[in-house]
Amino acid sequence: MKRQAILMAAAAxxxxxxxxxxxxxxxxxxxxxxxxxxxxxxxxxxxxxxxARGEALFRAPSGAGDPRTPSCxxxxxxxxxxxxxxxxxxxxxxxxxxxxxxxRYTEAAKVEKHFSRDCKSVLxxxxxxxxxxxxxxFMAGQ
Amino acid sequence: MLNTKSLFxxxxxxxxxxxxxxxxxxxxxxxxxxxxxxxxxxxxxxxPGFLPARSWGALMAxxxxxxxxxxxxxxxxxxxxxDYLTRHASDGPKGHGLHDFMRWIAPEGTPKRITENPAFLxxxxxPDRVWRDPKVVTKSNCPACHLRAxxxxxxx
Numbered sequence: 001m002k003r004q005a006i007l008m009a010a011a012a013x014x015x016x017x018x019x020x021x022x023x024x025x026x027x028x029x030x031x032x033x034x035x036x037x038x039x040x041x042x043x044x045x046x047x048x049x050x051x052a053r054g055e056a057l058f059r060a061p062s063g064a065g066d067p068r069t070p071s072c073x074x075x076x077x078x079x080x081x082x083x084x085x086x087x088x089x090x091x092x093x094x095x096x097x098x099x100x101x102x103x104r105y106t107e108a109a110k111v112e113k114h115f116s117r118d119c120k121s122v123l124x125x126x127x128x129x130x131x132x133x134x135x136x137x138f139m140a141g142q
Numbered sequence: 143m144l145n146t147k148s149l150f151x152x153x154x155x156x157x158x159x160x161x162x163x164x165x166x167x168x169x170x171x172x173x174x175x176x177x178x179x180x181x182x183x184x185x186x187x188x189x190p191g192f193l194p195a196r197s198w199g200a201l202m203a204x205x206x207x208x209x210x211x212x213x214x215x216x217x218x219x220x221x222x223x224x225d226y227l228t229r230h231a232s233d234g235p236k237g238h239g240l241h242d243f244m245r246w247i248a249p250e251g252t253p254k255r256i257t258e259n260p261a262f263l264x265x266x267x268x269p270d271r272v273w274r275d276p277k278v279v280t281k282s283n284c285p286a287c288h289l290r291a292x293x294x295x296x297x298x
Contacts, residue, residue: 066210088211089185090279090286109216116214117184
């Protein structure tokens with residue numbers, strides 16, 4: 001009996017992070033499906049997001065934005081699993097990769113705030129829904 | 143007994159003395175969790191007592207060009223943050239200002255950069271190599287050097 005209780009407690013503890021990450025995953029999926037709907041609306045040929053396109057966007061130097069942030073890697077480093085540093089404020093940044101930081105891309109307002117700020121900074125323009133979805137898809141696999 | 147008492151009195155005096163000495167090195171930090179999170183995502187959430195209420199109003203009104211950044215907040219969030227900052231501004235109803243800082247701010251002046259205050263500049267006459275440290279990046283990155291800045295302490 002006692003043993004059973006201990007086992008159940010252990011199972012509950014083990015299940016906690018799993019449940020939390022499942023909920024995070026659901027919230028991320030909801031954000032992605034919003035972007036998918038927008039991408040579909042602006043291009044009927046849209047067939048889905050691509051981690052490879054997301055990675056290319058992440059690594060490509062732009063040259064059209066703020067000189068302090070020529071690419072996403074200016075703040076996030078070339079390894080999204082590593083912590084970064086805001087190239088303008090010096091503020092440390094948690095890793096962008098979902099494997100390291102499961103809370104990433106789970107709050108729609110925060111995701112929008114960051115894309116609107118950072119796309120202008122790096123690309124000198126807003127990101128499309130396709131780019132947003134590709135980026136998150138890349139980071140979700142990192 | 144007498145010894146203990148006088149020792150205690152001495153300690154108390156030392157505490158009081160330290161407190162008044164450190165008066166200009168402490169400002170109440172942001173206590174509101176929304177302000178702390180939303181502002182603190184990009185930079186330290188600066189103690190609102192560093193600026194007068196009109197400055198915080200001007201900063202919040204110009205978020206589409208916030209030192210070159212386009213910051214989009216929901217109107218609820220923006221209102222909440224502005225309300226907190228203006229109430230806790232140096233001249234706000236709940237405000238604490240640094241005497242040294244505030245004496246430089248003209249009655250009609252609306253400074254936006256805490257780091258341009260002459261009191262700040264005076265306190266930060268440091269060699270270039272300090273500012274060039276890759277951890278520093280910019281003068282507004284208080285916690286790079288002031289390790290307890292997030293708690294309101296700027297004494298180190």
